Amino acid sequence: MNTKANQGKALITGASTGIGATYADRLAARGHDLILVARDVARLDKVAADVKAKYGVQVDVLPADLTNKYELLRVEQRLRGDADITVLVNNAGMAVQGKLIEADIDRYETMIQLNVISVTRLAAAAAANFGKRGSGVIINVASVLALAPELFNGTYSGTKAYVLNLSQSMQTELGPLGVRVQAVLPGATRTEIWERSGGSIEHLPAEMLMEVGDMVDAALAGLDLGEAVTIPSLPEIADWNAFAAARQALGPNLSRNKPAGRYLNNAG
Template sequence: MNAFPTVQTALITGASSGIGATYARRLAARGYNLLLVARNEARLRLLADELTARHDIQIDILAADLEQHGEIERVANRLRNDQQISLLVNCAGVALNGSLAEADIDSTHSLLQLNLLALTMLSSAAAVRFSLAGRGAIINIGSVVALLPERFNAIYAASKAYVLSLSQTLHAELSSRGVQVQVVLPGITRTEIFERSGSSLAQIPPSMVMEVEDLVDAALHGFDQGELVTIPSLPDGDDWHAVTQARMQLAPNLSRNQPAARYH
């Protein structure tokens, strides 16, 4: 078994802006060393300079385009080989507007590469090493759109449903091996994602928009409590537990040797 060193490193994808950059600030304040990943190297360097000036930590940056298979592999290799890394935050993601019928093939491909493939390959690399060590954690940034697919763009919502499902399975596979998994489902959060996807927050009622610092602080609170699914906006956590219970009640009847009577 590989022992983790006392000072741990968090690898954060999508660290150049928004939720990922805020995780970097909060984890730096908690004393983590950081490995920051995104495409924009200049922004990562600025953030690294800001945080090393403020905290006694080490920060490394890895500029990578996680839509490219070889680049995903480069980051996954770092996860496989760098024994200091004990926390993976999969935050890099893009959104897409419009219906499936209107979707541009190249943008669709990019979204699937980043939101699904990169997150899966990095989670897999982390899962292997963390479970061998018997310690470590994976935080995946999903979205509440996973719970309301009828109301959002099909491709983005489906990608976030995948993140939720993958994280639930990962938790089932890894919790007994000492590896913590959390999936965070943010609602609308003030970041650059809207401008990047050609939309805007202007039409959205302010009561529905969370500030990114509040989102990440709440998510880390859920992480500290060992939550699997954290929905920062949801006032009553029992509402989510009721959904999970209702789903589990279906379990004994989901695979039987006869069709249900209503289909005879």
């Protein structure tokens, strides 16, 4: 994805603020027309007006609450049916703070609806459209917490582990069809998500917190490098490669016709 005009349309969810609004700016700068999805129409209109003025691209605003099945279906239909869409940024997400045993379980369910169900349905719709054409890019925004369930609310990190898993499976399925899938795993990034989830970024050490523009620029650089998984803050890609290789090495032994020897020692 290099900077030039007529790159097709990018549909970005969660585009009213934060990481999604920043993708809107950067993808417009690269010559993409945009379809912006979120709930807050006034904020979407503002993002749309800003990028139109800066880059002269076409922008459609498609308001939707992605936890509402009917509104989600409208976005899916657009993704399946619009042949000009070349990029999906599957970004809308929410977090919750706190322990499972004290949870407002309905809020957890809403989070799973947004972070898992809507991401899956939109990914499937884009995959069908792009797969037919033999080209397209799907960017799924996960989190480094996919790799660190001990650090934060485990249900949130579980939704992000799901997004990573889904992305890796999609790479296997869609790569041969010419469709690229990138999982982006941001660390702590300065956006509203912290306050929205009832937390705060104030307690975070400054060296752990990335500015949102830096995060999205790094994620797009990772996309340009051909990365399947991008961790914007990770200094050495060799560390990710070693982790991925260790996981792959388990492969031949994950399903066998006999239990492992250590489970047979106490038998009969």
